[in-house]
Amino acid sequence: IAGITQAPTSQILAAGRRMTLRCTQDMRHNAMYWYRQDLGLGLRLIHYSNTAGTTGKGEVPDGYSVSRANTDDFPLTLASAVPSQTSVYFCASTASPGTGELFFGEGSRLTVL
Amino acid sequence: QKEVEQNSGPLSVPEGAIASLNCTYSDRGSQSFFWYRQYSGKSPELIMFIYSNGDKEDGRFTAQLNKASQYVSLLIRDSQPSDSATYLCAVNGLDSGYALNFGKGTSLLVTP
Numbered sequence: 001i002a003g004i005t006q007a008p009t010s011q012i013l014a015a016g017r018r019m020t021l022r023c024t025q026d027m028r029h030n031a032m033y034w035y036r037q038d039l040g041l042g043l044r045l046i047h048y049s050n051t052a053g054t055t056g057k058g059e060v061p062d063g064y065s066v067s068r069a070n071t072d073d074f075p076l077t078l079a080s081a082v083p084s085q086t087s088v089y090f091c092a093s094t095a096s097p098g099t100g101e102l103f104f105g106e107g108s109r110l111t112v113l
Numbered sequence: 114q115k116e117v118e119q120n121s122g123p124l125s126v127p128e129g130a131i132a133s134l135n136c137t138y139s140d141r142g143s144q145s146f147f148w149y150r151q152y153s154g155k156s157p158e159l160i161m162f163i164y165s166n167g168d169k170e171d172g173r174f175t176a177q178l179n180k181a182s183q184y185v186s187l188l189i190r191d192s193q194p195s196d197s198a199t200y201l202c203a204v205n206g207l208d209s210g211y212a213l214n215f216g217k218g219t220s221l222l223v224t225p
Contacts, residue, residue, distance in 0.1 A: 031210065033212055035215075040121075040217065041217065042201070042215050042216060042217035042218055043157070043201065043215040044215075045209055045212050045214070048209055048210040048212050049210075050210045050211075056209060056210050057209075058209050058212060059209070090156060090157075097205075097210055097211040097212070098144070098145055098205035098206075098211030098212075098213075099144070099145045099164070099205065099211075101147075101159045101162070102147070102149075102157075102159070102203070102213055104156035104157050104158070105156060106155075106156055107156055
Protein backbone atom coordinates (compact mmCIF):
# COMPACT_ATOMS: atom_id res chain seq x y z
CA ILE A 1 0.00 0.00 0.00
CA ALA A 2 1.46 3.33 -1.09
CA GLY A 3 2.00 5.92 1.61
CA ILE A 4 4.28 7.16 4.34
CA THR A 5 5.96 4.90 6.84
CA GLN A 6 7.28 6.27 10.12
CA ALA A 7 9.44 4.45 12.66
CA PRO A 8 9.42 3.94 15.53
CA THR A 9 5.72 4.25 16.35
CA SER A 10 6.55 4.88 19.97
CA GLN A 11 9.74 5.45 21.94
CA ILE A 12 10.74 6.37 25.47
CA LEU A 13 14.07 8.14 25.57
CA ALA A 14 16.36 9.42 28.30
CA ALA A 15 17.19 13.10 28.21
CA GLY A 16 20.48 13.82 26.50
CA ARG A 17 20.26 10.84 24.15
CA ARG A 18 20.35 11.13 20.39
CA MET A 19 17.32 9.92 18.47
CA THR A 20 16.44 9.65 14.79
CA LEU A 21 12.85 9.34 13.65
CA ARG A 22 12.60 7.71 10.26
CA CYS A 23 10.20 8.62 7.48
CA THR A 24 9.91 6.94 4.08
CA GLN A 25 7.38 7.60 1.33
CA ASP A 26 6.78 5.65 -1.86
CA MET A 27 4.62 8.18 -3.68
CA ARG A 28 7.59 9.99 -5.27
CA HIS A 29 6.45 13.26 -3.72
CA ASN A 30 8.99 16.04 -3.95
CA ALA A 31 7.94 17.86 -0.77
CA MET A 32 8.19 16.38 2.72
CA TYR A 33 7.57 17.84 6.17
CA TRP A 34 7.96 17.14 9.84
CA TYR A 35 5.33 18.43 12.24
CA ARG A 36 4.98 17.99 15.97
CA GLN A 37 1.59 17.89 17.65
CA ASP A 38 1.10 18.86 21.26
CA LEU A 39 -2.12 19.15 23.22
CA GLY A 40 -3.44 22.68 22.98
CA LEU A 41 -0.81 23.74 20.47
CA GLY A 42 -1.89 21.93 17.33
CA LEU A 43 0.43 20.90 14.51
CA ARG A 44 3.61 22.94 14.26
CA LEU A 45 6.11 22.71 11.41
CA ILE A 46 9.63 21.68 12.42
CA HIS A 47 11.46 21.33 9.10
CA TYR A 48 10.56 20.90 5.48
CA SER A 49 12.13 19.84 2.20
CA ASN A 50 10.72 20.78 -1.18
CA THR A 51 13.07 18.55 -3.12
CA ALA A 52 15.87 16.08 -2.55
CA GLY A 53 19.02 17.87 -1.46
CA THR A 54 17.29 20.91 0.06
CA THR A 55 15.83 21.52 3.51
CA GLY A 56 14.42 24.48 5.39
CA LYS A 57 13.39 25.53 8.87
CA GLY A 58 9.82 25.73 10.02
CA GLU A 59 8.24 27.32 13.07
CA VAL A 60 9.98 25.23 15.75
CA PRO A 61 13.33 23.97 14.37
CA ASP A 62 15.55 24.33 17.45
CA GLY A 63 16.97 21.04 18.70
CA TYR A 64 16.10 19.21 15.48
CA SER A 65 17.92 18.52 12.24
CA VAL A 66 16.89 16.85 9.00
CA SER A 67 18.46 15.56 5.82
CA ARG A 68 17.07 14.73 2.39
CA ALA A 69 19.57 12.57 0.57
CA ASN A 70 16.93 11.16 -1.79
CA THR A 71 13.28 11.63 -2.69
CA ASP A 72 11.92 8.89 -0.46
CA ASP A 73 13.57 9.43 2.91
CA PHE A 74 13.37 12.35 5.32
CA PRO A 75 14.79 11.49 8.77
CA LEU A 76 14.42 13.80 11.75
CA THR A 77 17.22 13.80 14.34
CA LEU A 78 17.17 15.03 17.91
CA ALA A 79 20.85 15.51 18.72
CA SER A 80 20.37 15.69 22.50
CA ALA A 81 16.77 15.09 23.55
CA VAL A 82 15.10 17.26 26.19
CA PRO A 83 11.77 16.68 27.97
CA SER A 84 10.12 19.53 26.03
CA GLN A 85 10.55 17.43 22.91
CA THR A 86 8.03 14.95 24.24
CA SER A 87 5.39 15.00 21.52
CA VAL A 88 3.76 13.16 18.66
CA TYR A 89 5.72 13.64 15.47
CA PHE A 90 4.09 13.43 12.06
CA CYS A 91 5.88 13.13 8.78
CA ALA A 92 3.94 14.31 5.72
CA SER A 93 4.41 14.66 2.01
CA THR A 94 2.75 16.25 -0.99
CA ALA A 95 3.20 16.32 -4.74
CA SER A 96 2.30 20.04 -4.86
CA PRO A 97 3.53 22.28 -2.01
CA GLY A 98 0.86 24.69 -0.86
CA THR A 99 -1.89 23.43 -3.16
CA GLY A 100 -1.92 19.67 -3.00
CA GLU A 101 -3.17 17.18 -0.46
CA LEU A 102 -0.81 16.58 2.41
CA PHE A 103 -0.44 12.88 3.19
CA PHE A 104 0.51 11.99 6.76
CA GLY A 105 2.31 9.07 8.30
CA GLU A 106 0.85 7.33 11.33
CA GLY A 107 2.96 9.34 13.74
CA SER A 108 5.77 8.64 16.18
CA ARG A 109 5.02 9.16 19.85
CA LEU A 110 8.19 10.22 21.65
CA THR A 111 8.55 10.56 25.40
CA VAL A 112 11.73 12.14 26.78
CA LEU A 113 12.34 11.54 30.48
CA GLN B 114 4.35 32.87 11.99
CA LYS B 115 1.02 33.45 10.32
CA GLU B 116 -2.05 32.76 12.42
CA VAL B 117 -4.81 30.26 11.76
CA GLU B 118 -7.49 30.51 14.43
CA GLN B 119 -10.18 28.04 15.37
CA ASN B 120 -12.45 27.65 18.38
CA SER B 121 -11.19 24.67 20.33
CA GLY B 122 -14.68 23.48 21.28
CA PRO B 123 -15.93 21.01 22.07
CA LEU B 124 -18.78 21.65 19.69
CA SER B 125 -21.65 19.34 20.50
CA VAL B 126 -24.47 18.71 18.02
CA PRO B 127 -27.22 16.09 17.96
CA GLU B 128 -27.21 13.39 15.34
CA GLY B 129 -28.79 14.60 12.10
CA ALA B 130 -28.05 18.27 12.75
CA ILE B 131 -25.72 20.58 10.85
CA ALA B 132 -22.30 21.14 12.39
CA SER B 133 -20.63 24.44 11.55
CA LEU B 134 -16.88 24.80 12.02
CA ASN B 135 -15.13 28.10 11.55
CA CYS B 136 -11.61 29.29 10.88
CA THR B 137 -9.92 32.66 10.35
CA TYR B 138 -6.47 33.28 8.97
CA SER B 139 -4.13 36.25 9.05
CA ASP B 140 -2.18 36.07 5.80
CA ARG B 141 -4.09 37.81 3.00
CA GLY B 142 -1.81 36.21 0.43
CA SER B 143 -2.91 32.67 1.23
CA GLN B 144 -4.48 30.90 -1.71
CA SER B 145 -5.21 27.35 -0.59
CA PHE B 146 -7.42 26.21 2.26
CA PHE B 147 -7.93 22.75 3.65
CA TRP B 148 -10.00 20.93 6.23
CA TYR B 149 -8.54 17.82 7.83
CA ARG B 150 -10.26 15.41 10.19
CA GLN B 151 -8.30 13.72 12.95
CA TYR B 152 -9.64 10.92 15.08
CA SER B 153 -8.10 10.46 18.50
CA GLY B 154 -4.73 8.75 18.25
CA LYS B 155 -4.74 8.84 14.46
CA SER B 156 -3.14 10.99 11.80
CA PRO B 157 -4.99 13.80 10.02
CA GLU B 158 -6.85 12.98 6.82
CA LEU B 159 -8.04 15.43 4.17
CA ILE B 160 -11.77 16.12 3.94
CA MET B 161 -12.02 19.18 1.72
CA PHE B 162 -9.95 21.79 -0.02
CA ILE B 163 -11.06 25.09 -1.50
CA TYR B 164 -9.20 27.69 -3.51
CA SER B 165 -11.89 30.12 -4.68
CA ASN B 166 -14.37 32.33 -2.89
CA GLY B 167 -17.77 30.75 -2.40
CA ASP B 168 -19.02 27.30 -1.55
CA LYS B 169 -17.72 23.89 -2.49
CA GLU B 170 -19.81 20.82 -1.77
CA ASP B 171 -18.76 17.19 -1.48
CA GLY B 172 -21.41 14.86 -0.17
CA ARG B 173 -22.41 15.93 3.32
CA PHE B 174 -19.54 18.42 3.52
CA THR B 175 -19.51 22.02 2.32
CA ALA B 176 -16.51 24.30 2.53
CA GLN B 177 -17.05 28.03 2.38
CA LEU B 178 -14.36 30.62 1.66
CA ASN B 179 -14.46 34.40 2.00
CA LYS B 180 -11.05 35.84 1.23
CA ALA B 181 -12.13 39.42 1.91
CA SER B 182 -13.05 38.45 5.47
CA GLN B 183 -10.19 35.93 5.71
CA TYR B 184 -12.66 33.32 6.80
CA VAL B 185 -13.17 29.69 5.88
CA SER B 186 -15.77 27.33 7.26
CA LEU B 187 -16.87 23.71 7.06
CA LEU B 188 -20.46 22.60 7.26
CA ILE B 189 -21.33 18.98 7.97
CA ARG B 190 -24.94 18.12 7.14
CA ASP B 191 -26.79 15.19 8.70
CA SER B 192 -24.06 14.81 11.31
CA GLN B 193 -23.33 11.26 12.41
CA PRO B 194 -21.65 9.97 15.58
CA SER B 195 -18.80 8.80 13.32
CA ASP B 196 -18.13 12.47 12.51
CA SER B 197 -17.00 12.97 16.11
CA ALA B 198 -13.36 14.01 15.74
CA THR B 199 -11.09 17.02 15.77
CA TYR B 200 -11.27 19.16 12.63
CA LEU B 201 -8.15 21.01 11.59
CA CYS B 202 -8.19 24.06 9.37
CA ALA B 203 -5.03 24.50 7.28
CA VAL B 204 -3.88 27.38 5.13
CA ASN B 205 -0.90 27.47 2.81
CA GLY B 206 1.95 29.63 4.02
CA LEU B 207 3.89 31.95 1.78
CA ASP B 208 7.15 31.03 3.47
CA SER B 209 8.56 27.75 4.82
CA GLY B 210 8.31 26.18 1.40
CA TYR B 211 4.55 26.84 1.15
CA ALA B 212 3.99 24.39 3.99
CA LEU B 213 0.54 24.31 5.48
CA ASN B 214 -0.11 26.26 8.67
CA PHE B 215 -2.63 24.50 10.87
CA GLY B 216 -5.12 25.81 13.38
CA LYS B 217 -5.28 24.12 16.76
CA GLY B 218 -8.43 22.26 15.76
CA THR B 219 -12.05 22.16 16.83
CA SER B 220 -13.31 19.10 18.67
CA LEU B 221 -16.73 17.97 17.39
CA LEU B 222 -18.98 15.62 19.32
CA VAL B 223 -22.09 14.27 17.61
CA THR B 224 -24.47 12.81 20.16
CA PRO B 225 -26.93 10.01 19.24
